[in-house]
Amino acid sequence: MRSEEHLLVEEQLITAKDTKAEKTTSEKEITEAVLPDKPRCLDEEYEMVYHRPKTMVDVSMHYCPGCAHSLVHKLVMEVVDELGIQEETIGVAPVGCAVFAYDYMNIDMSEAAHGRACATATGIKRLMPDRYVFTYQGDGDLAAIGIAETLHTINRGENITIVFMNNAVYGMTSGQMAPTSLVGMKTTTSPFGRDVMDYGEPIRVSELISHLPGAFYVTRQAVNSATAVRKAKKALMNAFRYQKLKKGTSFVEIIGNCPSNWKMTPIEASKFIDDEMIKTFPLGDIKLPKGEDLKLLEEVK
């Protein structure tokens, strides 16, 4: 079972790697991240340093090898575990690769129509304002077909958490151009590369929505290195905790990878994020709570 001590060990393992890690992701580092120093074993004589969050269902996932979704699912469920809010949390799944999220997350969930997760979450949260409600959406779902619901939900300051997985491509339908596809990026529907004359620049959703007063916390993270994973989890933890304040929407964009549709190995895809994606989508906090809200935050800690 997870205990404070085990958490500490896990933290130390990651921190040890952090100090070594460069900003770019090398093959060596990924190997290290996957294989911890201590063997994973259920025998009593060994110390348990890692286990599946109890809010994750023990089934094989449909995600491609190296895909960020499975990792981010785990992070969200770790947050639910660590906050002890399984009974109070309702998730909303999108249409896209994460459409089956409810197969993996052991919480009550609703599978929304394409792009409408924010509206569905609004319906749930308005009726149950004390529950933790989150949406988990991809870039096609949130930034193309669902941009109206996204903007209005955030503008109303719905007290929900939006987990926005941006991998610059439609994954489930096999690699079509997304509103967040990079300039020049080749996809099945932009075979010669995304042309700004035809499709404009990729939408930087986090920057866009940060201007809305209803957006309380906006951050962009990645999960392509141990450091990034740790930061992303912290951001998700903050985003969930902020719901208690009823001060507005918390929005966590995560730059994910899509090795299958980017036609890359997982390692190449992780490198592509550092080398290319973050030029268009720089990582970091975009909007943070200020003033009085900061004091309130101390109370919920």
Add this chain to the structure above:
Amino acid sequence: MKMETKLMKGNEALAEAAIQAGCDAYFGYPITPQSEVLEYLAKEMPGRGGVVLQAESEVASINMIYGAAGAGFRSMTSSSSPGISLMQEGISYIAGAELPCLIVNVNRAGPGLGTIQPGQGDYFQSTKGGGHGDYRLIVLAPSSVQEMADFVFLGFDLADKYRNPVLILSDGAIGQMMEKVTFGKFKPNKVDKPWATVGKPATRERNYITSLHIKPEMLEKHNEKLIAKYEEVKKNEVRFEEINTEDAEYLMVAYGLCARICHKAVNMAREKGIKVGLLRPITLFPFPSEKLNLLADKMKLMLTVELNSGQMIEDVKLAVNGKVPVEFYGRLGGMLPNPDEIVNKLENLIKKNHAL
């Protein structure tokens, strides 16, 4: 509850009834001729314990309903034809996920932007599914302000009983006209919803709301379950009103506003010695097919009257299965027939029928 009679618009009566029927949540978007529903609820609902929210679009409102209904709350939305078209995807998801909710269409004339005047052009959309896939709504057709109120109670109860969306198909005239309406006849009748997404306690498995069944074998099973439910609805929930059918040789078939005009036409024709009756379907799905088939045995002719180019007539023809000629009279584009026009049409048809 104390009985109370008021003079109200159809849309307002419906909105008041929603509060009295224990509607927990209303999500809607302004559109003529039904904006009074949102306006009334925006004013009344917050003080009476309900959630009301003006959504950014009909697409958003129906998906807010999906969330709220999925969490087990009595939820309602209303709109008029173009807005209901926008909701069709969401309605299909709601039917697929078997969520109870109440949808109100104050039908205006189309196609496209059409006009804000009353119409019945949404009959096919309402009764045959409307969105993608293979599903049905339970469809109630009020023909008075009183029924605008009463059918809200009935609608919520049927929705909960069958875990199916219920549609009240009204029109611009019934929604806008003012009549006496009596409240206090019904009580809110809420049921437990153990399937709802309210947060998973340790004592049960997780609940999830979805219309996704990726394996065809599973989806076929799900479809069969839905069809069995619709058959049950057909068996139990057919509602209609019969007027002067006992000795009738001719039968008018009309619903909603048209049924009121036909009622007048029936009286006028009777004064002329024509033995005519009226069957008013109250549920458009399930359709009173059996009743019509029985009536067909003693009728010489049926006349369907609609505010469209002939939609319900297809169901009437299927019901009578060739036993009697079924004729049609309709007005389009927001125009309403006079009772005289209908009597004339009937007289001409009778002459033509005898000549044959």
